Amino acid sequence: xxxxxxxxxxxxxxxxxxxxxxxxxxxxxxxxxxxxxxxxxxxxxxxxxxxxxxxxxxxxxxxxxxxxxxxxxxxxxxxxxxxxxxxxxxxxx
Numbered sequence: 158x159x160x161x162x163x164x165x166x167x168x169x170x171x172x173x174x175x176x177x178x179x180x181x182x183x184x185x186x187x188x189x190x191x192x193x194x195x196x197x198x199x200x201x202x203x204x205x206x207x208x209x210x211x212x213x214x215x216x217x218x219x220x221x222x223x224x225x226x227x228x229x230x231x232x233x234x235x236x237x238x239x240x241x242x243x244x245x246x247x248x249x250x
Contacts, residue, residue, distance in 0.1 A: 159189060160215075160223035167224065175208050175228050185209070185226055198244060203229070210236070213244055 159167040167189050169182050176182060188205065189212075196202040198213040213225040 158215075158223060158225050159185070161221065170223065176226060181208070188212075189224060211244075 158171045160170040162168050198211045202209040202212050210229045211227045214221050215223040
């Protein structure tokens with residue numbers, strides 16, 4: 158998860174799995190700096206990075222405060238419909 162700091166730049170706030178690796182974090186920061194809404198939820202981001210399923214913008218009070226970066230499931234199974242519903246609720250959409 159990347160949160161925006163007081164200057165509006167993204168910083169790693171929490172990470173686990175493949176995103177613990179500093180090189181992966183730098184690659185994600187580079188991707189986030191280029192912001193392409195076509196690879197943000199509900200669209201998949203796997204076409205730009207096979208280790209990245211979704212980029213989910215986090216919004217509070219009408220302002221983007223961060224981005225949740227999700228890798229594919231370890232099982233490589235697709236996400237269930239209930240998971241998508243949860244993400245939509247999280248996004249307030």
